[in-house]
Amino acid sequence: MNDFVQCEISEGVAVVTLNRPERLNAIGPAMGDLFDRTMVQVGLDDAVKVVVxxxxxxxxxxxxDMERLDDLAATAGGSFERLPPGSPHPVFDALADSPPEHRSRYIIPSALPKPVIAAVNGACAGVGLSLAASCDVRxxxxxxxxxxxxxRRGLTAEAGLAFTLPAIVGQGAAADILLSGRRLSAHEALRxxxxxxxxxxxxxxxxxxxxxxxIAENVSPRSTRVIKRQLWKARSETFAEALTTAYEEVVASLESEDFKEGVAHFRERRKPVFVGR
Known part of the structure; x- marks a missing residue:
């Protein structure tokens, strides 16, 4: 059994670590399969409120992993099945009828019904950039x-990066990054x-x-789940549709247990105890 992906859960936070340092955590088939399973598990675990x-x-x-190009070509980069029905999936609900091979593992952070924070240390390249771009905060x-x-490898923008990256940095900056394939420093990425x-x-x-x-201690899991869905849904909505969605979600929130707890803990000046409903 390998430990290509490690997961530690504490105080509502799951830290998922890609663990193949000798290859700068390049993802091969075995590592990718373990990553898929790990992310699905933390996505469905109610004890996990936020993922790092x-x-x-x-x-x-x-x-x-460029040493596994034959495998890469055969599997289209790897994919995973849709999560169990009934759970909110901002991305894969919209792709439910697509072939499994189109559900790339590199955008699974965007499909989880909870915030995913990328802590980017060192090299973030190729589908690694796709993975970071599919996280909510970096x-x-x-x-x-x-x-x-x-x-620079004769490939195109993979794993939805032509969709996710412009939404983060704008069309012009995304075109620069994707067309040139050049390197960006951390400070340019910040800028x-x-x-x-x-x-x-x-x-x-x-x-x-x-x-x-x-976030895990002070924010309603229901709120983060709905807000994440709103952020993704808004990309394909008109402004009028987004306003309608916002109104409907606020009305639903007013009837939720977490809203009642949000008011109660504020009035009582104590830490919240949200239940995610």
Whole structure:
């Protein structure tokens, strides 16, 4: 049994670590399958309120394992089945009728019904960039480097990156990154909005976990679930449709247990005890 993907859960936060440091956490078939299972497990675990995704060693994820190109071509980069029916999936609900091979593992963070925070340390390349872009929030270490890399390998923008990246940095910056395949420093990534914060490598994971824990302790899981769905749904809505969705969700929230608890803990000046309903 390998430990290509490690997961530690504490105080409502799951830290998922890609653990193949000798390859800068490049994802091969075995590692990809374990990553799929791990992310599905934390996605369905009610004890997990927030997920932090990072890499061990000197890299976040250097992309797909280029030493396994035959496998990569045969499997279209890897895919996983849809999560069990009845759970809210902002992305894969919309792709329910698509072939399984189109449900790339590199966008599974966007499909989880809870926040996923990327703590990007070192190399973030190729589908590693797709993976980071599918997370909800990104922090980076000062030594992080970002690159699409695809065009310099004769490939195209994979795993929905032509959709996710412009939504984060804008069409012009996304075109620059994807068409050139050049490297971006952490500070350039901060300037264009690809990451929210740049920290010293020794401080990165602790900051990400503290941020995640604050959400886990103080924010309604129902609220984060619905807001994440709204953010993704709004990309295909008109403004009028987004306003309608917002109104409907607020009305539903007013009847929720978490709204009652939100008012009660504020009035009583105590920590909230949200139940996610």
């Amino acid at each position: 995704l990072t890499g061990s060693g000197r890299g976040f994820c250097a992309g797909a 922090f980076a270490s000062t030594d992080a480097l970002f690159t699409a890399g695809f065009p 264009i909005g690809l990451v929210s914060v740049v920290l010293e490598p020794a401080d990165l994971l602790a900051h990400a976990v503290d941020y995640a824990r604050d």
